[in-house]
Amino acid sequence: MVVIRMARGGSKKRPFYNLVATDSRNRRDGRFIERVGFYxxxxxxxxxRLRIALDRVGYWTTNGAQLSPAVARLVKDYSAKVATAA
Structure with missing residues (x-):
């Protein structure tokens, strides 16, 4: 199953997360299919602070990908921010 989740990067005490589409069996920071944003x-x-390719997230979710709870919250906030800016 494909899942969209955060992969941690950055140094100690300075986290940086990539939002990636990956197979759920892969490790958190392991191999991924596509990078769809960052936090x-x-x-x-x-x-x-946050950038998400909403068109790619939509593509993956229509093809059966699940969002992790943290990514679902970030996508909801980002899409509301983009809607108010337009």
Whole structure:
């Protein structure tokens, strides 16, 4: 089963997460199919905190991919932000 989840990167005490589509049997930071965005929880005010390719997330979910709870929350917040900006 394909799942869209966060893969951790960055150094100690400075997390950075890639949002990836991957097989659910792969390790958290292991092999993935496609990178669909990123999340930087420690971004400064002038840095980009979150970017998601909503069209690719939609593609994967229509083909049966499941969103992890954390990614589902981020997608919901990001899509609301994009809708208000347009």
């Amino acid at each position: 930087n929880p420690v971004a400064n005010a002038n840095e980009e």
